Amino acid sequence: MSAAIIDGKAFAEGLRARVGTAAVGFEAKTGRKAGLAVVLVGEDPASQVYVRNKGKQTLAAGMNSFEHKLPADTSEADLLAVVEQLNNDPAVDGILVQLPLPAHINEQKVIATINPDKDVDGFHVVNVGRLATGLPGFVPCTPLGCVMLLKDRLGSLSGLDAVVIGRSNIVGKPMAQLLIAQSCTVTVAHSRTKDLAEVVRRADIVVAAVGRPEMVKGDWLKPGATVIDVGINRVSGAEEGKTKLVGDVDFASAANVAGAITPVPGGVGPMTIAVLLRNTIVAAHRNAGLPFDENAL
Numbered sequence: 001m002s003a004a005i006i007d008g009k010a011f012a013e014g015l016r017a018r019v020g021t022a023a024v025g026f027e028a029k030t031g032r033k034a035g036l037a038v039v040l041v042g043e044d045p046a047s048q049v050y051v052r053n054k055g056k057q058t059l060a061a062g063m064n065s066f067e068h069k070l071p072a073d074t075s076e077a078d079l080l081a082v083v084e085q086l087n088n089d090p091a092v093d094g095i096l097v098q099l100p101l102p103a104h105i106n107e108q109k110v111i112a113t114i115n116p117d118k119d120v121d122g123f124h125v126v127n128v129g130r131l132a133t134g135l136p137g138f139v140p141c142t143p144l145g146c147v148m149l150l151k152d153r154l155g156s157l158s159g160l161d162a163v164v165i166g167r168s169n170i171v172g173k174p175m176a177q178l179l180i181a182q183s184c185t186v187t188v189a190h191s192r193t194k195d196l197a198e199v200v201r202r203a204d205i206v207v208a209a210v211g212r213p214e215m216v217k218g219d220w221l222k223p224g225a226t227v228i229d230v231g232i233n234r235v236s237g238a239e240e241g242k243t244k245l246v247g248d249v250d251f252a253s254a255a256n257v258a259g260a261i262t263p264v265p266g267g268v269g270p271m272t273i274a275v276l277l278r279n280t281i282v283a284a285h286r287n288a289g290l291p292f293d294e295n296a297l
């Protein structure tokens with residue numbers, strides 16, 4: 001293996017510490033703690049873990065955590081009423097509705113009900129539009145975390161060729177927008193892209209967010225490329241009955257060709273919650289009308 005390992009876990013720890021310092025400053029200035037509300041509908045095991053970790057890390061950063069756990073058969077109207085109540089609560093700076101939602105609830109309708117200025121997930125169309133047009137707003141946590149890791153590793157990204165594999169609203173599309181904003185030349189590839197390996201081989205930066213275990217192989221990569229693996233796929237492990245997590249990149253072969261690569265777990269994943277805390281303290285300052293150097297985080 002020749003690639004450097006990009007340690008997202010360590011970077012996320014540093015970011016959480018900086019958010020913690022900012023949270024102390026916010027409380028000193030306003031006399032109240034910044035607050036994040038997280039809404040979980042149903043009992044999806046992975047979502048339960050993510051929501052528990054969000055709550056713990058919010059408290060550890062010195063902010064208030066408000067958890068709303070609703071049964072799986074909650075009606076769409078009742079969920080929208082909870083979101084409205086959080087929109088109107090001055091103690092709540094950021095609102096996040098954990099995805100996926102049960103099939104009977106329209107995700108877009110729920111996201112559209114969140115006040116865009118409390119939308120710390122950056123999923124509301126107003127924030128999507130702000131990102132696309134270069135206005136200040138909120139950017140989805142996972143792609144923003146990827147850009148932070150890339151800038152930490154490479155410094156300026158200007159002029160680099162980037163390929164994003166995947167076109168989801170949560171990762172692929174905002175990732176492409178963020179890379180354009182960093183003056184990269186961006187290609188968005190997906191399951192129907194012709195000669196995907198050839199397209200990927202042109203890239204200085206590869207972001208894999210396609211949800212297919214170990215799809216991107218080492219011989220698809222330009223030697224020295226920086227590889228960001230957003231995939232979190234649970235597959236059967238070597239031992240019978242055991243599972244393991246793998247990314248969308250075949251780590252073993254890719255690490256022989258890439259210049260740097262994020263592991264799974266411990267790469268992009270931990271950045272998601274750390275950036276959520278970052279977005280929450282940013283929201284708290286903006287909504288209180290307080291000056292704050294967001295780029296220093």
Ligand SMILES: Nc1nc2c(c(=O)[nH]1)N[C@@H](CN(C=O)c1ccc(C(=O)N[C@@H](CCC(=O)O)C(=O)O)cc1)CN2
Binds near residue numbers: 050265269
């Ligand atoms: N409203 C939202 N829903 C979802 C989001 C989101 O950003 N907003 N993202 C994902 C889930 N997610 C946070 O919600 C999340 C995913 C992964 C991790 C993480 O730390 N992964 C670890 C491995 C964890 C494990 O062992 O399973 C890693 O990759 O190292 C944190 C948060 C979907 N829903």
